[in-house]
Amino acid sequence: MGRVEGKVAVITGGAGGLGKVTAEYLLKEGAKVVIVDLFEESLEKTKKELSVFGEVLAVQADVSKEEDVENYVKAAVDQFGSIDIFFNNAGIVGKIAKTVDTKAEDFDKVIAVNLRGVFLGMKHVLQVMEKQGSGSVINNSSIDGLAGGPQRVAYSASKGSVKNFV
Numbered sequence: 001m002g003r004v005e006g007k008v009a010v011i012t013g014g015a016g017g018l019g020k021v022t023a024e025y026l027l028k029e030g031a032k033v034v035i036v037d038l039f040e041e042s043l044e045k046t047k048k049e050l051s052v053f054g055e056v057l058a059v060q061a062d063v064s065k066e067e068d069v070e071n072y073v074k075a076a077v078d079q080f081g082s083i084d085i086f087f088n089n090a091g092i093v094g095k096i097a098k099t100v101d102t103k104a105e106d107f108d109k110v111i112a113v114n115l116r117g118v119f120l121g122m123k124h125v126l127q128v129m130e131k132q133g134s135g136s137v138i139n140n141s142s143i144d145g146l147a148g149g150p151q152r153v154a155y156s157a158s159k160g161s162v163k164n165f166v
């Protein structure tokens with residue numbers, strides 16, 4: 001226990017799924033946690049549930065929008081003074097369809113969240129970590145990033161690309 005005592009963790013897609021579970025785990029290990037998500041209502045509900053384990057800040061943001069990303073990074077630093085752990089996790093699967101049946105706008109939407117969102121998160125969080133001289137970034141890819149899954153061309157392409165970020 002206490003393996004991340006006093007550390008500050010920012011988790012995108014933190015209102016549900018893997019992000020929420022990770023937030024709970026890090027809180028129990030002593031971190032302060034910033035959950036970032038698209039949906040205000042689920043954010044507030046999750047914040048309430050998680051607050052029994054420790055300090056939680058909830059920030060509404062669309063990870064594909066640069067001004068929203070700048071805002072969640074600033075909010076985290078204003079509230080807790082640093083970002084030590086960044087779980088760059090928010091992602092969507094998109095519509096399941098054969099490549100030939102996938103609309104370009106559906107492809108773009110998945111790429112905007114899964115790829116642009118992960119890039120923007122790294123771009124702005126790494127500026128904070130560079131100043132601190134420390135920090136850890138975990139980009140969430142998928143098994144589909146190793147070998148593309150059927151009927152999810154954008155998801156597979158985005159997750160394959162996330163693996164190659166440096």
Ligand SMILES: NC(=O)c1ccc[n+]([C@@H]2O[C@H](COP(=O)([O-])OP(=O)(O)OC[C@H]3O[C@@H](n4cnc5c(N)ncnc54)[C@H](O)[C@@H]3O)[C@@H](O)[C@H]2O)c1
Pocket residue numbers: 012013014015016017018019036037038039061062063064089090091092113117140141142143
């Ligand atoms: N669940 C799995 O089996 C699995 C397997 C491999 C990889 N992953 C990856 O893990 C990550 C989380 O998956 P999950 O299963 O927990 O999904 P989920 O749908 O349960 O949770 C994703 C969260 O991201 C949020 N989100 C979606 N778009 C957003 C946006 N534009 N801005 C901010 N937040 C946004 C959603 O509101 C949601 O709370 C994804 O990147 C996913 O690709 C999941």
